[in-house]
Amino acid sequence: MTVTVLSHPIQNLRVVGIYHSKTRVRISQSIEALTHLHYSVLTGTTIPTVLLGDFNISLMQESTEQKTLEEFLITNRGYVHTSY
Numbered sequence: 001m002t003v004t005v006l007s008h009p010i011q012n013l014r015v016v017g018i019y020h021s022k023t024r025v026r027i028s029q030s031i032e033a034l035t036h037l038h039y040s041v042l043t044g045t046t047i048p049t050v051l052l053g054d055f056n057i058s059l060m061q062e063s064t065e066q067k068t069l070e071e072f073l074i075t076n077r078g079y080v081h082t083s084y
Contacts, residue, residue, distance in 0.1 A: 001025060001033050005041055014042070018053030027065045030055060031072050038077065051079060 004017040016037070020030065042049060051073070057065045059081065073079040 001030065003033065003037055005037075012047055014047050014049045016042075016049060016051045016053075018051065018055065020054060020056045022056055025056075027057075027068045031068065034072060 001021075002017075002019045006015040006017070055069060057063070057069055059066055059070065070081065074081060
């Protein structure tokens with residue numbers, strides 16, 4: 001899993017890019033990495049954050065991984081899901 005956090009060039013907006021390789025990564029490892037990101041980099045901030053990337057999990061297909069990821073990001077962290 002590769003995570004890149006950009007605080008520039010857009011002032012007062014943080015962009016986080018995430019990429020999972022196609023090798024099988026357990027969802028628990030993904031949640032652990034996201035938790036670390038939130039507690040080490042995105043902690044105590046009111047700066048809006050855009051999370052972009054590829055978790056190699058289809059958010060359009062119901063699965064255990066999809067439910068776990070959505071629960072962590074949307075329910076627990078307050079993100080909003082949009083896809084185009």
